[in-house]
Amino acid sequence: MKISIRRSRRAAIAVALGSVLALTATACGDDGSGAGGDKGDEGSGKGKIVFWDNNGGVRTDIWKEIIADFQKANPDIKVEYVGIASTEYQSKVDTAIQGGGLPDVGGVGAAMLAGFSAQKALEPLDDRLAKSSLSGKLNENMVDSLKAAGGGDGTLYSIPTSANNGVLYYRTDLFKKAGLDEPTTWDKFYEAASKLTNAKKNEFGYTIRGGAGSIAQALDASYGQSGITSFWNGDKTTLNDPKNVAALEKYAALYKKDTPAADLNNDFTKMVAQWDSGTIGMLNHNLGSYQDHVKALGAGKFRGIPQPVGSTGKRVQVSNPVDGLGVFKSSKNKDAAWKFIEFATSHAENSKFNKAAGQVPSNNDAAKDSWIAEAEPTKLAAAALTDGSTSIVQLPYYLPDWNTISKADNEPNFQKVLLGDMSAKDFLDTMAEQLNKAQAEWKEQNG
Numbered sequence: 001m002k003i004s005i006r007r008s009r010r011a012a013i014a015v016a017l018g019s020v021l022a023l024t025a026t027a028c029g030d031d032g033s034g035a036g037g038d039k040g041d042e043g044s045g046k047g048k049i050v051f052w053d054n055n056g057g058v059r060t061d062i063w064k065e066i067i068a069d070f071q072k073a074n075p076d077i078k079v080e081y082v083g084i085a086s087t088e089y090q091s092k093v094d095t096a097i098q099g100g101g102l103p104d105v106g107g108v109g110a111a112m113l114a115g116f117s118a119q120k121a122l123e124p125l126d127d128r129l130a131k132s133s134l135s136g137k138l139n140e141n142m143v144d145s146l147k148a149a150g151g152g153d154g155t156l157y158s159i160p161t162s163a164n165n166g167v168l169y170y171r172t173d174l175f176k177k178a179g180l181d182e183p184t185t186w187d188k189f190y191e192a193a194s195k196l197t198n199a200k201k202n203e204f205g206y207t208i209r210g211g212a213g214s215i216a217q218a219l220d221a222s223y224g225q226s227g228i229t230s231f232w233n234g235d236k237t238t239l240n241d242p243k244n245v246a247a248l249e250k251y252a253a254l255y256k257k258d259t260p261a262a263d264l265n266n267d268f269t270k271m272v273a274q275w276d277s278g279t280i281g282m283l284n285h286n287l288g289s290y291q292d293h294v295k296a297l298g299a300g301k302f303r304g305i306p307q308p309v310g311s312t313g314k315r316v317q318v319s320n321p322v323d324g325l326g327v328f329k330s331s332k333n334k335d336a337a338w339k340f341i342e343f344a345t346s347h348a349e350n351s352k353f354n355k356a357a358g359q360v361p362s363n364n365d366a367a368k369d370s371w372i373a374e375a376e377p378t379k380l381a382a383a384a385l386t387d388g389s390t391s392i393v394q395l396p397y398y399l400p401d402w403n404t405i406s407k408a409d410n411e412p413n414f415q416k417v418l419l420g421d422m423s424a425k426d427f428l429d430t431m432a433e434q435l436n437k438a439q440a441e442w443k444e445q446n447g
Helices: 005-027 060-073 086-099 110-118 126-130 140-149 172-178 186-195 214-226 242-252 261-265 268-276 287-297 334-344 347-357 376-386 402-408 411-419 424-446
Strands: 047-053 077-083 105-107 159-163 166-171 204-207 280-286 302-305 315-318 323-327 390-393
Touching: 047 060, 047 086, 047 334, 060 077, 060 334, 060 347, 077 334, 086 110, 105 334, 110 140, 110 323, 110 402, 140 159, 159 347, 166 172, 166 287, 166 376, 172 186, 172 302, 186 204, 186 280, 204 268, 214 242, 214 280, 214 315, 214 402, 214 411, 242 411, 242 424, 261 268, 261 411, 268 280, 268 287, 280 287, 287 302, 287 347, 287 376, 302 376, 323 334, 334 347, 376 390, 402 424, 411 424
Parallel strands: 047 077, 047 105, 204 280, 315 390
Antiparallel strands: 105 323, 159 323, 166 280, 166 302
């Protein structure tokens, strides 16, 4: 199946245009921003700025707290908060780039960075960072990750706020009762998934992500088992390597055998809520849901550990996108927008944000704060990323159409795999063909 990547993205933008008027009405203030091609202005450094949160609802409370702190320290600046669900954020920004109504500042994570920068919607931030109090204070790996994701020219368009990491949460009480070892290897993971399942009692060993956001989890399971450590072999992706095909077949076979049938439509909120209900043994998610599990189950009934290791004894996982904040080029008040980013990523505020989010701080001083050691999954995840035990398969976030390929184009196909209507090989071959074409186009445009 051949799909034009450029046509795919244009179609996504066209669909998004339907909501532009409502979006503009809520997001544009008196000195609000325009469309992606506008050059904007530095502004007075005072007045109102509009901030779009790329994980609205989930992060609303902590952002409102940070905004209150900022406005207390900067009484001449008012921040208008607009919370947008993570599943809707890219289409909302694409809509505003085309039709107007962009905010001054907004969440710009690695996964969507290339698409926005390719449309010339973001302000380069290298010079601002170099002259800032943040210079030398941010995690270099996170900064480099965002530079690499920006489209290939090494420009920094987003200031990192946090890094996430995949976590395998498991019910320590259920494992102990069943006499199971901790699921530190993929073999132990599958053994536990089977042994903890009793469908007649509505008890299952695992909950799988079949809805929005399913592709990253599926790729984590594929590369984690296959042990392949690079996404590319020359100009061709390793995605459909026979080892990855076999791994995905085994993983997808868990559906309805060791998982609930309702998992077909699981996004992360449904999946987390289902696991927190108390009858499922294991859950793959990330650090962000840790506090939800503590509230639902209590800290003594579960652990969150790094992903299982494969047969080689090495842990392999796909990269989790670094999250960050960017200034939109069309902002009429870039100076004030930058002040907000500086404040939000300062030691105290970055620590406060990541403690609430359960993620790894970007500010080096914040990463040394005591709460890191107290939140075990965050501590273990941070260690796994730095102690040499983990190989990271870097996903091609720099491709402008990565988000479209990995979400709109292939999430429905993954559901077909779970239902048995499409083979794992056909699914991976289809996605690989799209990615190889996108990579060729990107190399042609970027030399």
